[in-house]
Amino acid sequence: MLAGKRILLIIGGGIAAYKGLDLIRRLRERGATVTPVMTRAAEQFVTPLSVSALAGEAVHRDLFDLTKEAEMGHIQLSRVADLVLVVPATADLMAKMGSGLAGDLATTLLMATDTPVMIAPAMNVRMWQHPATQRNLAVLKADGVTVVGPDDGDMACGEFGPGRLSEVPDILAAVERHFAAGPLAGQRVLVTSGPTHEPIDPVRYIANRSSGAQGTAIAEALLRLGAEVIFVTGPADVAPPDGVALHRVETARQMLDAVQAALPVDAAVFAAAVADWRVREASDRKIKKQAGTLPALHFDENPDILATVAQMATGRPGLVVGFAAETNDVVENATAKRARKGCDWIVANDVRPETGIMGGAENAVTLITSEGAEAWPRMGKRAVAERLAERLAAALG
Template sequence: MLAGRHVLLIVSGSVAAYKALELARLLRKQGARVTPLLTAGGQRFVTPHALQAICGEAVMDDLWSLSQEAAAGHIRLARAPDLVVVAPASADLLARMAAGLTDDLAAAVLLATRKPVMVAPAMNPAMWENPATRANVAALRARGVGFIGPDSGAMAEPEDGPGRLVEPAAILAAIAAVFADGPLKGRHVVVTSGPTHEPLDPVRYIANRSSGRQGHAIAGALAALGARVTLVSGPVAIAPPPGVAIVAVETAADMLAAVEAALPADAAVCAAAVADFRPAERVTGKIKKIPGQPPAPIVLALNPDILATLSHHAARPGLVVGFAAETSNVIANAQDKLARKGCDWVVANDVSGDVMGGTENTVHLVTASGVEDWPRLPKAEVAARLAARIADALAK
């Protein structure tokens, strides 16, 4: 996938720095040359010896080295690679990048390079959400720096939230997308897929029969056209398609948070079968059956509307595509959904048969211009057709 490509991997100071070793291994497995650059903070968490052994190249670490800088080493490092990847990217390094500082080798290389730069942030949630960090991220995005993540989840500290380093396999997929050719090269598309599980108690949940096959196929088809794809998936039993960054979630609230964290994007395809309702109260212990007594009623609450939220978001993608799984009045209900949600297209299908969990689908593409009826096709072919239409729309 990456044979002949040269990646400069900058590892900065974060507890997640150990994951850079796995990323380096994956890059080399795909045929890439990896030149490691380790900051002083990074050396607090991984050793130069380990990084050098995995990359097969000497670790660059000193702006003031007489040997490394004998021939303006920081300029050579800035010009030689095809891509500069910072993983993990600490809050400190992001701040120095935004300010244009050159007080160490990593900062000097990042200021001097004219090659694409991708960063994978990792820091405490409070640091990630601080207005100073948000301003630095916005400034870097405006300059063309690509961001992958961060994810939400458990941190080294006993707390959860956004700031977790994206898994190495997802970073690898984002790197591969940089070098992919196709009409969607340079585009970022967010795809939701699969069901959501809404916990009732520790052992039960409300869900639906979605297998995720259609959403996953769409993500794969978009990646095949060169897009960088973030696939936000509920619990499924199928493997993610190659070349996509996957974010695994469980509930509708989790899915919305992951989608918002993935923005900005050029397009979004909401193919997930999100549960409309969740139990209003989650019971901490298993609900027991009491002989001779009817079950207690379950009070339901509305889940967040991911499609409508995206369609009216401050960082709204240029093209927002929804799905309408219907059992009757398929076209009419899809047209109503298009108007209510504020999205651009709705892909409608009849799920009264064996569509959920099956390998084929019959869909109708509903837009403001009218309705296109597609024949019954394998889900992979539906995905390829939709991806081609998305590429054409973004090109225009």
């Protein structure tokens, strides 16, 4: 898949820069040509000699190198690649990219290129969570930059959380997906997954039995068909798939915000089991049990995420798919839901306890469209996801 592909690899200045060496080796094993660029900060973590030896090419380091300018100017260098890959993308480098700064070779190449750009961020958890970094991330995504990771994990500084560089195989898989000629290549698809947790007090919440397994399987199936997947998940039992643009949320309102921030997309699959109600005023302290007295909980209706997106006047995805978990009159209720919400398809399933579907490994669904109801046989959730992804690819043409 990567044979003959030309990768311009920009290595940023972070402790994770050493993983760039393994990435170069694996890219070349698959037939890619790797042209390395290092920032000055990157040289504090890995040596240009090591990078050059693995890449089989000289490392580009200086913006004003008269010899290199005579042979290949920096503008040309930025345009001969099939992909510009930034690993690791530090907070500083992301900020410069988002602001359009071009003060060194790496940032100048990123500004001068018309080649697709993919970044793998890595930084301290608090730097990653800082509002400035998240603003820069949003800008880069809006500019069409593909983002891989970061992962949750232990930091070199001793902290734990999001900000750890994705593992090399995951970055490599994202690169391969970029070049894959799948039927969904170039399509952006949003997938929601898992339950939402609506707090009652700091230790209690309203939720449901959704594991997130079906949503994760759908995202993986879409990735295999070449789609760029934005994955918005509540606190699911199943780990999110690698290679997606991951957004973790807790509540329905947070999920709606994340969904709206991810738009525009070509298609949206709302597989999350969103809580219908929330406590109007959640207590900031644990509600104590008092003999003979029950707490008075007042509820408000949560936003309807599916209907909100399906009924958008402008910017509506070309295909909106909802899910309906029913315990009776499955087809009738799901058909009515499709009309009420304004979505294109509804994937309906029977989640009575005796079916074992809610939280289980299998699913038995009926696809409701404008053409009617199509019952699918009971099968594993991965198989359901693959069948749905293929139907979605066909619908998007």
